[in-house]
Amino acid sequence: MCGIVGFAGIKNSKEAVLNGLRKLEYRGYDSAGIAISSSDNVLSIFKDKGRVEHLEEIITKDLDGPLAIGHTRWATHGKPNKINAHPHISNNKRFIIVHNGVIDNYKELKYTKLSGFNFYSETDTEVIVNLIEYYSRKYDVSSSIRITATKLEGSYSCLIIDKETPDKIYVLKNKTPLLIGCGEKGNIIASDVIPLIGYATKYTNLEDQVFGIVTKDSVSITDYLGNKLEYNVNQVSVNDEEITLGRYPHYMLKEIEEQPDVIRRLISKYFDGENIIINKDLVSMFKSINKINFVAAGTSMYASLMGKYFFEKLCRIPSEVLQSSELVYSSPLIKDVPLFIFLSQSGETADSIAVLKKVKESGYPTLLITNNIGSTMASISDYCLDIYAGPEISVASTKAYVAQVVTMSILAKAVSGSITKLKNHLKSLAKKTEEILGKKVIIKGLADQIKDAKAVFYIGRGIDYWASLESALKLKEISYIHTEAFSSGELKHGTIALIEENVPVIAICTQEGTNGIVRSNLIETEARGAKSFVISMESLSQSSDSFIIPNVSHYLTPLLTVVVTQLLAYYTAVNKNLDIDKPRNLAKSVTVE
Numbered sequence: 205m206c207g208i209v210g211f212a213g214i215k216n217s218k219e220a221v222l223n224g225l226r227k228l229e230y231r232g233y234d235s236a237g238i239a240i241s242s243s244d245n246v247l248s249i250f251k252d253k254g255r256v257e258h259l260e261e262i263i264t265k266d267l268d269g270p271l272a273i274g275h276t277r278w279a280t281h282g283k284p285n286k287i288n289a290h291p292h293i294s295n296n297k298r299f300i301i302v303h304n305g306v307i308d309n310y311k312e313l314k315y316t317k318l319s320g321f322n323f324y325s326e327t328d329t330e331v332i333v334n335l336i337e338y339y340s341r342k343y344d345v346s347s348s349i350r351i352t353a354t355k356l357e358g359s360y361s362c363l364i365i366d367k368e369t370p371d372k373i374y375v376l377k378n379k380t381p382l383l384i385g386c387g388e389k390g391n392i393i394a395s396d397v398i399p400l401i402g403y404a405t406k407y408t409n410l411e412d413q414v415f416g417i418v419t420k421d422s423v424s425i426t427d428y429l430g431n432k433l434e435y436n437v438n439q440v441s442v443n444d445e446e447i448t449l450g451r452y453p454h455y456m457l458k459e460i461e462e463q464p465d466v467i468r469r470l471i472s473k474y475f476d477g478e479n480i481i482i483n484k485d486l487v488s489m490f491k492s493i494n495k496i497n498f499v500a501a502g503t504s505m506y507a508s509l510m511g512k513y514f515f516e517k518l519c520r521i522p523s524e525v526l527q528s529s530e531l532v533y534s535s536p537l538i539k540d541v542p543l544f545i546f547l548s549q550s551g552e553t554a555d556s557i558a559v560l561k562k563v564k565e566s567g568y569p570t571l572l573i574t575n576n577i578g579s580t581m582a583s584i585s586d587y588c589l590d591i592y593a594g595p596e597i598s599v600a601s602t603k604a605y606v607a608q609v610v611t612m613s614i615l616a617k618a619v620s621g622s623i624t625k626l627k628n629h630l631k632s633l634a635k636k637t638e639e640i641l642g643k644k645v646i647i648k649g650l651a652d653q654i655k656d657a658k659a660v661f662y663i664g665r666g667i668d669y670w671a672s673l674e675s676a677l678k679l680k681e682i683s684y685i686h687t688e689a690f691s692s693g694e695l696k697h698g699t700i701a702l703i704e705e706n707v708p709v710i711a712i713c714t715q716e717g718t719n720g721i722v723r724s725n726l727i728e729t730e731a732r733g734a735k736s737f738v739i740s741m742e743s744l745s746q747s748s749d750s751f752i753i754p755n756v757s758h759y760l761t762p763l764l765t766v767v768v769t770q771l772l773a774y775y776t777a778v779n780k781n782l783d784i785d786k787p788r789n790l791a792k793s794v795t796v797e
């Protein structure tokens with residue numbers, strides 16, 4: 205978690221870094237800080253608990269200069285407060301650092317190598333900067349930083365300024381993302397590509413265990429021994445329009461409304477006429493496996509459930525969905541010949557990366573389905589499919605779910621080789637999504653009815669249950685209402701004990717085979733005082749239902765029901781006046797385990 209930005213230029217480094225930090229706040233927003241060097245090489249540090257907006261208020265007006273580094277924090281070691289906020293400074297005040305990641309052996313280093321040093325914060329970062337000071341007593345600055353890196357265990361992207369060489373930003377990178385963009389007015393370094401927009405058109409995505417020196421007009425990258433390394437060059441393909449709010453009050457609403465366009469974009473990318481265009485090697489690789497293990501976290505994991513459904517129904521390949529955070533610490537018994545499919549919007553989720561590395565070491569084939577083809581996971585996996593959702597800024601994932609599910613439906617169709625009507629189904633899905641977006645007023649009315657609830661339950665069976673899981677995650681993460689999803693058949697095995705007078709229970713009923721039974725399970729909760737709501741599909745609807753989605757192919761219904769529940773979560777949080785795009789305690793990319 206955390207976002208870091210550095211800029212080495214002719215001038216205006218403060219603006220470049222603040223602009224970058226605003227764009228990286230989705231990675232954490234517990235505190236923010238910046239170090240700025242003025243044109244006469246005086247370094248000033250500003251930091252505090254809270255958002256970048258607050259940081260801007262406390263920076264001395266008119267202060268600017270050619271070099272700056274900044275940080276936006278998701279607290280791991282120590283409370284979110286001013287002392288723990290980055291940048292951190294070495295005891296002799298020569299070195300200043302911002303860091304994203306976690307140093308696993310920081311206590312050991314503190315008590316062995318750094319026994320004479322003072323520590324002011326609770327962070328692991330202060331250990332890095334003081335270790336650099338420790339080695340600088342014997343070595344030049346570059347060697348000191350490289351030797352320090354060899355002592356660190358864990359993940360880190362660091363930007364370091366040395367007051368004695370004030371035209372340089374020193375860079376370390378291991379296991380958390382870091383990019384360097386080169387521009388006419390200077391060079392910019394950041395945890396993600398979006399701060400680069402407007403400053404660079406090309407960038408390099410740093411490999412692990414590298415050291416770099418960035419000045420206004422040069423970039424040099426070496427390994428920890430100082431051997432020069434060649435680096436990849438990529439095009440910055442995101443534009444400002446994709447990441448600005450425009451007419452929307454929140455990114456979440458913007459991203460929900462973008463969903464029809466995302467579906468249409470996927471059709472244009474993956475269909476040529478009626479033919480599906482997906483890498484032939486990838487499609488034929490499915491002939492050599494007899495099992496699929498999906499691995500993911502959060503919303504991506506709930507999307508994976510639909511992948512399992514598609515591959516089992518259309519391709520007859522047994523599939524399983526595994527939680528990446530559990531898989532990191534377990535060794536499942538593998539008897540089949542599996543393909544591991546990873547789903548990750550960001551491609552930077554720490555648990556998923558750890559599992560992907562383990563799977564690769566074991567020699568199993570891997571496919572990543574992602575919104576970030578320049579990500580760490582994309583660089584590791586054998587195959588990669590882009591979900592073309594465009595930047596997703598809101599912490600609550602919405603359009604990525606839809607894009608992942610649509611991409612998997614196309615892939616499963618390609619693998620099954622069956623004559624496809626999928627393209628028409630997807631075209632009509634985009635239209636029907638728009639119909640739902642046109643009925644927001646109904647959903648606002650439902651949100652009014654649940655906003656004061658202490659708990660909410662979603663129920664369903666089969667794919668309606670899977671849609672319920674995603675719906676519950678959306679509601680809880682942005683409205684802070686305790687929301688759970690249950691297979692309605694499980695209610696009587698314990699959960700129904702939680703039903704009290706006026707507890708909202710929302711049933712999702714879009715499948716012919718389970719519609720009747722889910723409705724009767726809902727009636728059982730009503731008998732115990734629940735306030736019931738039904739989201740149904742037109743062909744199975746009753747006049748009393750709370751929201752009726754248009755008819756759609758039965759295996760695509762979650763793509764419509766989640767649009768309703770995304771909006772329900774959104775309007776509930778609006779009613780409660782909450783910070784929708786940046787819900788408490790969360791960050792967009794979970795880059796620590």
Ligand code: M6R
Nearest residue numbers: 502503504548549550553600601
């Ligand atoms: O980037 P990823 O898809 O790997 O992220 C997985 C989860 O962290 C993410 O889906 C999270 O659960 C969202 N906040 C859900 O809205």
